Structures are given as C-alpha cells and as structure tokens.
Amino acid sequence: MSKISRDSDIVELDGPPEFEYGEKVRSRLNIRNDGTFPGKEIGEVLVKKGDEGYVVSIGTFLQQFYIYGVDFVSQGRKVGMKGREIEPVEQAESVIEKDVA
Known part of the structure; x- marks a missing residue:
C-alpha cells in the first residue's frame, strides 16, 4: 500500500x-501551469518570482490549504496560489529596508 x-x-x-x-x-x-490554467501549456510560467498582485478571492483545496486568487494586473492574469507561495508586499519591503540600513 502506498502512502x-x-x-x-x-x-x-x-x-x-x-x-x-x-x-x-x-x-x-516562479509559478508554472499545473494544467488548471486555461490557454497555457502545462509547465509554462504564469507568474515570476517578485511579481506583485492583489488577493481577489480566498478558497480552499483538499480541506487543508487556503488558495488565494491573486490578480497579477500587469500580467493580465489571475492565478490561484498557496499561502507559502506569496508574501505581503509591506513585509517584503521592510526586510529589504532593514538589509539596506
């Protein structure tokens, strides 16, 4: 029996x-299409590391994870992402500011 x-x-x-x-x-x-994004090939990059967007929906997956629908306005696409795949822009900017200081 497999786990x-x-x-x-x-x-x-x-x-x-x-x-x-x-x-x-x-x-x-970098977020690639796992086959659930229409019109793009499986494995094609949908979002690059550092791209910014806005949370427009919050759903669930496998009764375990929140999935955040993020609208990447400059790319013209909305992508579902796990919490570990995104960070608040304010938090990221404050870390950069501390590194510079």
Whole structure:
C-alpha cells in the first residue's frame, strides 16, 4: 500500500486566512501551469518570482490549504496560489529596508 504524500501535515483551515481581500502580495516563487490554467501549456510560467498582485478571492483545496486568487494586473492574469507561495508586499519591503540600513 502506498502512502499519500501531502505538501504539509499542517491544516491551514484550523485558523483564519493569512491574507485578506485586496491585500497587495508578491510571489515568492516562479509559478508554472499545473494544467488548471486555461490557454497555457502545462509547465509554462504564469507568474515570476517578485511579481506583485492583489488577493481577489480566498478558497480552499483538499480541506487543508487556503488558495488565494491573486490578480497579477500587469500580467493580465489571475492565478490561484498557496499561502507559502506569496508574501505581503509591506513585509517584503521592510526586510529589504532593514538589509539596506
């Protein structure tokens, strides 16, 4: 019998969403099409690390994760992302400012 592998044993749905509607966020990773984004090839990059967008929806996946619909306005696409794939823009900017100081 094979084991089912999950991204994490943590169930995010035990608490409130990490991000809010309208919050400006930044991609922490390059995000590729896993086959769920219409009109793009599987494996094609949808969002590059550092791209910024706004949370426009909050859903769930596998009764375990929040999925944030992020509107990347400059790319003209909305992409579903896990919380670990994005960060608040304000937090990222404050880290950069501390590194510079």
